[in-house]
Amino acid sequence: MTVIPDSVPLGVALPETADSTLLSSLSSLLTRWLPNQRWFAGKGRPLDGLTLAAATELLPCRPGSATPGLLHLLVTAHQGRDTDCYQLLLGVRAVLPPALVPALIGRPETGPLRGCAVYDAVPDPRLTAVLLERLRAPGRLGALRFLREAGTAIGSGLSPRPLNAEQSNSSVVYGDAFILKLFRRVAPGSNPDLELPLALARAGCREVPAPAAWFESAEPPSGGGPLTLGILQPYLTGSSDGWQLALRALADGESFEGPAHALGRATAYVHTALARTLPTDVLAGGELAALAEEMTERLDRATEAVPELDRYRPALRDAFRAVVDMARAGHQVPVQRIHGDLHLGQVLRTGASAGGGSWALIDFEGEPAKSLAERRTPQPVLRDVAGMLRSFDYAAHSRGATAASRAWARANRRAYRAGYEEAAGTELRAQAALLRVFETDKAVYEVLYEARHRPSWLPIPMAAVRRLAGGPG
Template structure:
């Protein structure tokens, strides 16, 4: 591999960088908006600028592929987003990689060559693993490895097909590399929080083994880096909580013990994060501001989804309860949390054996994907929050699962029983029952349900009745 002194693709402030973008820019302008992880769908792409370019494998004249790493800024009106691209370059593209083709430049140094998304190419994703095995800098990129970890060579890579806001590559059922596509300045919580948990001895989250990053082109004191990718252990043979819950519902099996143990695992993560990272309290004006932010989100949702209008008074009353707590001197502890917790963000490591014997013995739960909501700036995702926000997210997830299987009273009983078991498990580990803070728990459930209504109305109208059922319940007077 070339070192930074022999990189063939010049950085964007040079003529070479400008020539590169001029050559491949038209192809990228057409290809980017079609990717699932592109955030600006539905809005015209006005143009691209190149923030950084690094040649990970030289683009040569022979049959061997080249590998380019680009940081590209997409401009859409007043909105700009930075994206990470891994581009393969070949004279001839093998048929198996044909779906990854981006195009063939008509001019420039890459004229006539096949430029394609490199993630499906095992020959090129092997290069990333080798770079992570030997930490150091290459061009704009910095590769780092956690002390005391080992990364074997020769692990065969394969991309995961279920892509959303990121891309993932599994190496030999040993490691998984998450590649962030849309980048936000600052340390990504999906690296920061699992590192803190691992160093605190918490085993309920996979520990980062290695990662790579780049300097933020628009650098400030608080967001000097861009987290590009994280290598973690791959938990082979696991099932996520969503699939396990659906299978339990379909088979008529109980899920109470699993929900109880999941509550304990959540509590263990919260306890470790509170010990490892700074904590604070919300009180007075800050607590009032939380209620005002939630009320503003409700009003925007009501404008977009008229079905919410009959429930607006009851929902607003829930948020006013928080303002009342603030006036009476209530203090709400806040700390770092998962930020987007639901059944799809937890894995049970002994799920195969449990399913085979049709048992519900709780198992061993691990929390994953600490990134938070990708559409929210990292600075906001890193703000300390009440743990009840995570608890509320999981409670809403039990409601969602119940609505996928079963009907009527059975569905409601299943959801209620598992919501109660989850909170009981949490209380058994911390001594603090989430239900003891009923007003705050209701507020965070309400805020989550309002978000769900807006999301489902825009993306999955057939699912809208699920959060609307929660809205009807939450809008009622809790007394």
């Protein structure tokens, strides 16, 4: 048996023999625990096994020690031919305090941590405080590299607390100053949630919180560039997300058109800054035809899973054919880097009420189900616009499909488009056919998602499908 020696210093990669012994001792525990985590991507499929990509000891893990240890692991989950790499932060204690019992993963029966309580470290403030200290002092620790944006000040002694509202990642707030997003499912290459806000901040864009520090894998386990593991950004104290503000306005019978108009402007400012800062391109000819084919294939797959779509499929296919017609007519569609998953839950409004303050766009990670390469591919800005239009529809119909809620959605969709047009200097009406294409594609995606995960919400995207199948009005 290989035991991690007492002399292992803070922040080192464990010896290879310790790595193999460590994983074998934890494998059965993690195999049971991982599929039950909300951020695990392979739900519903057997987990065939785990391999260890990297292990770093951020705090010494000594059995019987009175102080907690902290392990950082990158593990690869194997499910048939599919593999996904996950970031795990594991706390190690001899005795687990009652407050941390829900985070328990188990007690290994063998290996270097035999008999210790191994648990998810994110709820443990003693251990998440270590991450902030590492970010305050950039440099390499074992298999990890910590970096900090020049000119940023990160205070010490900020009290950490985890947030519990996210699905695909984990976040820790430090005092009321910073928020650290920890990516759970990771892939080689710069994560758009770091790449885009960093580029926007350096370009002077005020609509996106600027990254203060981040950490990544120092030695990518599978090539292809470092894995972005966590990002520290300013915490917008007193802000509220757009979804909650919209629902509150709807419930109180208040107008949301002013904030919707301002949100359209903020979206356009971000798009303009991205186009000015990062490379742009155009889609034409075969590329446009391929886009239409991709959307049609998604529609066909969704129809197989949700037969209620079949009656609308001919009309929805007609919408996608508009893209083919554009290609044949020689049209070109500008593409650039975009948010990629824009909706009311991805925007924050500062100020005491929906009527005051300003908007900030957050979470540039893109749709988690897509590969990192897909999320970094330039897209038409109308994909973001369509996502926000669908979000207004969702907010309205979540309160019931009434005439009043439909009118609320229409008014806010108009206000958002108007704000976007003013700030972007473009007329969306001239792109109505293409906007309908992206809204249709988004609605089809929503139908499949709701059928699989929230069947009671399926009527919301189905109502949009009926509307969009009726034409571009």
